[in-house]
Amino acid sequence: MARMKFLCDADRCIECNACVTACKNEHEVPWGINRRRVVTINDGLPGERSVSMACMHCTDAPCASVCPVNCFYTTADGVVLHNKDTCIGCGYCSFACPFGAPQYPQTANFGTRGKMDKCTYCSGGPEADHSQAEYVKYGANRLAEGKLPLCAEMCSTKALLAGDGDIIAEIYRERVVTRGYGSGAWGWRTAYGETVSV
Amino acid sequence: MSNLLTRFLAVLSLAVGLSGPVIAQVNPTASSVTEDQLFESLGTAPVVGRVTIPDAAAAYLIKPENKSWAALQAETLHLLVVGPIVAIIVLLALFYLVRGRIRVDSGLSGRTILRFNALERFAHWTLASTFIILALTGLNIVVGRWLILPLIGADAFGTLSAWGKLAHNFLAWPFMIALVLVLLLWAVHNIPNAVDWQWIKQGGGLLKKGVHPPARKFNAGQKLIFWSVILGGAALSFTGIMMLFPAQAGTPADWQLYQTIHALTAAGLTAVIIAHIYIGSVGMEGAFDAMGSGEVDENWAREHHSLWVEEIKGETGAAGHPKAHPAE
Numbered sequence: 001m002a003r004m005k006f007l008c009d010a011d012r013c014i015e016c017n018a019c020v021t022a023c024k025n026e027h028e029v030p031w032g033i034n035r036r037r038v039v040t041i042n043d044g045l046p047g048e049r050s051v052s053m054a055c056m057h058c059t060d061a062p063c064a065s066v067c068p069v070n071c072f073y074t075t076a077d078g079v080v081l082h083n084k085d086t087c088i089g090c091g092y093c094s095f096a097c098p099f100g101a102p103q104y105p106q107t108a109n110f111g112t113r114g115k116m117d118k119c120t121y122c123s124g125g126p127e128a129d130h131s132q133a134e135y136v137k138y139g140a141n142r143l144a145e146g147k148l149p150l151c152a153e154m155c156s157t158k159a160l161l162a163g164d165g166d167i168i169a170e171i172y173r174e175r176v177v178t179r180g181y182g183s184g185a186w187g188w189r190t191a192y193g194e195t196v197s198v
Numbered sequence: 199m200s201n202l203l204t205r206f207l208a209v210l211s212l213a214v215g216l217s218g219p220v221i222a223q224v225n226p227t228a229s230s231v232t233e234d235q236l237f238e239s240l241g242t243a244p245v246v247g248r249v250t251i252p253d254a255a256a257a258y259l260i261k262p263e264n265k266s267w268a269a270l271q272a273e274t275l276h277l278l279v280v281g282p283i284v285a286i287i288v289l290l291a292l293f294y295l296v297r298g299r300i301r302v303d304s305g306l307s308g309r310t311i312l313r314f315n316a317l318e319r320f321a322h323w324t325l326a327s328t329f330i331i332l333a334l335t336g337l338n339i340v341v342g343r344w345l346i347l348p349l350i351g352a353d354a355f356g357t358l359s360a361w362g363k364l365a366h367n368f369l370a371w372p373f374m375i376a377l378v379l380v381l382l383l384w385a386v387h388n389i390p391n392a393v394d395w396q397w398i399k400q401g402g403g404l405l406k407k408g409v410h411p412p413a414r415k416f417n418a419g420q421k422l423i424f425w426s427v428i429l430g431g432a433a434l435s436f437t438g439i440m441m442l443f444p445a446q447a448g449t450p451a452d453w454q455l456y457q458t459i460h461a462l463t464a465a466g467l468t469a470v471i472i473a474h475i476y477i478g479s480v481g482m483e484g485a486f487d488a489m490g491s492g493e494v495d496e497n498w499a500r501e502h503h504s505l506w507v508e509e510i511k512g513e514t515g516a517a518g519h520p521k522a523h524p525a526e
Binding site: 090 | 356
């Protein structure tokens with residue numbers, strides 16, 4: 001089985017935010033929630049870099065370890081998903097996540113958090129594949145169709161890579177060797193315990 | 199038109215030439231930021247940049263420290279919470295086995311004295327009932343996924359926890375009101391004094407039959423419980439409000455600290471309250487009436503709160519310093 005990961009090659013990212021938009025559109029993500037975002041480091045300075053960031057689908061995901069209702073699970077592809085039926089919107093996962101992935105709609109009174117929403121690696125949730133219930137709660141399930149996440153698939157500079165961790169790491173490694181520089185596999189050390197060595 | 203086409207082809211050939219393998223690429227931004235350098239300079243501080251979406255929190259790219267809090271939650275905190283609660287239950291069970299139920303040594307007199315009026319009992323039971331629900335729903339957040347989830351299944355546990363969260367968030371407010379009420383009603387009776395020292399030296403008479411150190415309305419043990427509830431309750435209230443309104447709590451790191459303090463204080467206070475419930479019910483004959491009907495047996499009152507009985511009956515002066523009887 002593949003171990004799915006994201007890798008953003010910040011030396012290619014042009015901060016066009018198309019990944020953000022594509023994600024919102026593909027999953028009909030509600031107002032106020034961004035499953036993916038682009039952060040620019042050293043903005044306006046020489047050598048600034050932009051990184052597209054979403055849930056990194058961590059190894060030993062910290063969100064899963066703090067969830068009081070144990071609603072997270074890791075699929076055979078290494079994707080970290082959660083069950084919105086049992087989620088209570090307590091917010092703990094958002095304080096455990098190093099990447100700011102969990103988001104909450106303000107649905108209840110006094111602005112209390114609704115059920116958590118985050119990147120699903122375009123692979124839905126525990127509902128039946130391609131069911132209406134799955135789409136409403138989690139968005140499209142591209143992985144079940146044999147497609148990779150849309151954010152990476154439509155990235156115009158191919159900065160954002162999605163796929164098996166070993167393969168995208170190899171692609172990134174080749175790029176760094178060929179062009180002679182690379183700002184690093186952002187988030188990998190934190191998410192997977194090791195970064196891509198070149 | 200043909201001029202334009204020639205220019206386009208010229209630009210194209212230039213571009214192809216540049217990307218050809220013959221010309222070595224030069225790093226166009228040798229000063230570019232790298233993750234390695236950033237992590238080295240930042241340590242465990244978050245990597246923060248700029249985002250174009252209005253959510254300022256989204257500008258934090260990587261917050262490695264969050265994993266430390268997650269690890270504390272998952273590996274340590276539930277043990278620190280369950281530890282004192284299990285310990286107090288074991289201690290109380292041992293105490294019960296050794297000492298048994300503390301009886302009224304001189305037997306029940308049949309005459310009663312009003313110990314707590316309706317307002318005092320209302321304040322106590324509002325505080326008590328909300329605390330019990332808050333403690334149970336809070337414990338459910340900490341250990342429910344290990345203790346209750348396997349018993350009732352994910353769906354039922356999800357529903358239970360969702361209601362539990364609502365109960366916890368909303369019953370916190372009557373709890374806080376009752377806490378203030380109790381403080382106003384009883385603070386004056388709970389100021390430590392010399393009588394308490396005597397009570398503590400005699401172990402409150404808890405360990406030996408027939409030993410009854412004098413006490414006013416509240417003995418030293420009760421004062422300890424009172425101030426634990428007030429201070430613990432205040433700490434829980436403050437950290438709880440911060441947790442309810444994370445935007446007001448400051449940074450996420452502050453919130454994590456508040457959450458940890460909240461859980462540990464709650465565990466400690468729950469242990470204290472379990473002991474309080476024990477001694478106020480099965481642990482001591484006649485004790486429950488004080489908060490049940492409000493009327494306690496006179497003999498019970500004389501054994502456990504001798505100075506208080508003398509005060510309200512006008513038998514002696516206050517504070518255990520009997521006034522000289524007037525010469526008649």
